[in-house]
Amino acid sequence: QVHLVESGGRLVQAGEDLRLSCAPSGTSISYNAMGWYRQEPGKDREFVVGISWNSVSSVYADSVKGRFFISKDISANRLYLQMNNLKPEDTAVYFCNVGDYYAGKYRHGDSWGQGTQVTISS
Numbered sequence: 812q813v814h815l816v817e818s819g820g821r822l823v824q825a826g827e828d829l830r831l832s833c834a835p836s837g838t839s840i841s842y843n844a845m846g847w848y849r850q851e852p853g854k855d856r857e858f859v860v861g862i863s864w865n866s867v868s869s870v871y872a873d874s875v876k877g878r879f880f881i882s883k884d885i886s887a888n889r890l891y892l893q894m895n896n897l898k899p900e901d902t903a904v905y906f907c908n909v910g911d912y913y914a915g916k917y918r919h920g921d922s923w924g925q926g927t928q929v930t931i932s933s
Contacts, residue, residue: 813835813909816924817926820929820930826897831907839888856906857903861910892907897929905929
């Protein structure tokens with residue numbers, strides 16, 4: 812059984828940087844593709860970024876390209892999302908996910924944590 816715990820979200824001002832962490836249990840990130848999604852109240856969960864199992868490939872939503880960067884720390888079994896130059900439209904609850912990466916596309920699995928709130932003030 813896969814459990815996911817996201818952390819690091821907080822209130823920041825536009826233009827600031829923030830790093831989110833994901834601590835999975837029940838699986839090793841070294842063998843799995845993983846990704847980040849986000850969700851605003853009343854809206855569907857939105858794809859942000861996915862990374863292949865070996866970190867060779869990644870794919871980003873157009874809205875975050877050049878600003879957000881995904882990475883894995885294999886020894887610590889942690890997934891990170893570095894978010895730079897944050898904008899008000901980045902405000903959302905952020906979720907990590909274990910899924911599949913194939914042909915340049917990330918496909919999420921069915922396990923979700925409780926997420927971490929990121930709020931960017933104007």
